[in-house]
Amino acid sequence: xxxxxxxxxxxxxxxVAYEMLGSAADAEDVLQETWLRWADVDRSQVxxxxxxxxxxxxxxxxxxxxxxxxxxxxxxxxxxxEPLLTHPDVADDVELAETVSIAMLTVLETLxxxxxxxxxxxxxxxxxxxxxxxxxxxxxxxxxxIARRARxxxxxxxxxxxxxRSEHQAVVDxxxxxxxxxxxxxxxxxxxxxxxxxADGGGLTAAAxxxxxxxxxxxxxxxxxxxxxxxxxTTWLNGxxxxxxxxxxxxxxxSLVIEKGRITRIYATSNPQKLTRIDKPTDLMR
Numbered sequence: 001x002x003x004x005x006x007x008x009x010x011x012x013x014x015x016v017a018y019e020m021l022g023s024a025a026d027a028e029d030v031l032q033e034t035w036l037r038w039a040d041v042d043r044s045q046v047x048x049x050x051x052x053x054x055x056x057x058x059x060x061x062x063x064x065x066x067x068x069x070x071x072x073x074x075x076x077x078x079x080x081x082e083p084l085l086t087h088p089d090v091a092d093d094v095e096l097a098e099t100v101s102i103a104m105l106t107v108l109e110t111l112x113x114x115x116x117x118x119x120x121x122x123x124x125x126x127x128x129x130x131x132x133x134x135x136x137x138x139x140x141x142x143x144x145x146i147a148r149r150a151r152x153x154x155x156x157x158x159x160x161x162x163x164x165r166s167e168h169q170a171v172v173d174x175x176x177x178x179x180x181x182x183x184x185x186x187x188x189x190x191x192x193x194x195x196x197x198x199a200d201g202g203g204l205t206a207a208a209x210x211x212x213x214x215x216x217x218x219x220x221x222x223x224x225x226x227x228x229x230x231x232x233x234t235t236w237l238n239g240x241x242x243x244x245x246x247x248x249x250x251x252x253x254x255s256l257v258i259e260k261g262r263i264t265r266i267y268a269t270s271n272p273q274k275l276t277r278i279d280k281p282t283d284l285m286r
Contacts, residue, residue, distance in 0.1 A: 005049035006038050011285040012050070012125075013057045015100070018284075019120045020061040022081035022105045024277045026068065030060045054127070055135040058117055062136070065113040076203025078211065080267055081105035082274040083237045083253040084282045090239040091165050096286050097239030098162065099124045102255040102267045105238075106198075107157045111150055118143055119150040125286055159265075163258050169234070169241040171258045176232050176243060179222060187219035192262040197221070202271030205250055218266070237278065244278060253278050 006013070013034065017027035034056045046052045072079050081102055091097045098104055099120075108116050117136050121127045122143070129147075133140045163171075171190065178186035197218045201207025212218050230247040243254040250270060257265035269275065 006035055006053060009050050009053055011283040013053055014282070015096075015284045015286065016054055016057050016120060016125065017061050018084070019099060019105070019108065019124060020058070020116055021064060021068065022109060023068070023274075024082050024084060024282065025273075026064055027061075030057060030064055033060045051127075051131055054121070054125070055131070058121065058135040062113055062117060065116075076201075077207060077209040078198050078200050079109075080198065080200035080269050080274075081109070081238075083242075083255065083269055083278055084284070085278045085280060086236050086239050086284060087281050088236050090236070090284055093286065094162075095124070096284065100238045100284055101240055102238050103159055103257045103265060104154075106267070107154055110157065111153060114138070115146055115150040115153070118146045119154060122147045123151065123154075159257050159259060165241070167261065168256075168258055171261060171263065172234055172241045172243060172256060175256065175263060176234065179232060180227065182223050182227055184219045184223045187222055188215050190263055191215045191218060192259065192264045195263055195266065197266045197268070199268045200271050200274065202273060204272060205270040207268070207270055235278070236281075239284070251275055251278075 010031070013031055014027055017030040018024055021027055021030070034053065037056060038053065043049075083102060084100075086100075090100070108119065111119060114136050118132055121132045121135060122129070127135075129140045129143050133143045136143065138146070174190050178190050193215050194213070195215050195218050197208065197212040199207035208221075212221060226247075230245060232243060232245050235242055235244045237253055237255055240255065242256065245252040245254060250272060252268050252270040253275060255267045256263050
């Protein structure tokens with residue numbers, strides 16, 4: 001028997017939904033809704049199942065975004081995308097690794113729903129403008145304008161310098177070593193002066209409710225954390241080397257943005273509802 005197109009393209013469909021929503025749980029809900037609709041479709045009328053399913057997932061994700069926007073208004077503290085454990089080979093696709101990074105997903109949160117959908121479908125998955133237009137319910141001409149605005153918006157906010165996998169891993173290792181010493185000076189040496197620390201505890205764990213700016217404040221805060229009975233390990237989150245921390249008080253997933261050998265952003269997620277996908281790798285695909 002020929003594999004059902006939905007099953008064959010599931011990893012791709014999940015990746016589209018996740019990049020649009022920043023939440024694996026919501027992406028799975030979107031896939032379930034899409035599957036239920038796909039089950040009722042007359043397959044003989046579908047000439048390109050892959051394109052059809054991507055359009056269907058996009059529409060369901062746009063519907064879900066409206067619900068999420070209301071939910072996030074009541075969210076306690078900073079909201080960060082849900083981290084995913086990924087295979088190291090995701091990094092081999094540089095563009096995919098960049099677009100699923102916590103840093104990029106955070107930037108995508110600043111786009112409007114349609115802008116985000118257009119950016120993801122056009123810039124990440126290279127869909128033709130006419131197919132993107134059909135997915136978002138706009139004309140191709142309008143989609144071209146939306147895509148240009150979205151590209152400019154993202155370019156102005158994304159990290160300015162990409163680093164190699166080996167350099168990223170080296171900085172992660174140095175950061176872990178500095179955390180273990182607990183010395184402020186060691187932490188200062190690995191962070192940029194204007195570093196920003198952003199935590200997401202969702203009101204369920206102790207976490208800074210607003211971003212902490214500046215190396216002195218961030219280093220002092222990190223040096224003051226309790227390191228007893230804490231296990232810190234390297235891992236692969238969202239296509240890049242990252243950190244998992246486990247202690248008596250819970251777990252955290254930490255992703256770093258690195259420029260010129262120093263950390264410029266630290267994203268720390270400790271909300272347990274967002275840590276359900278950091279033990280088993282998630283397959284991402286373009």
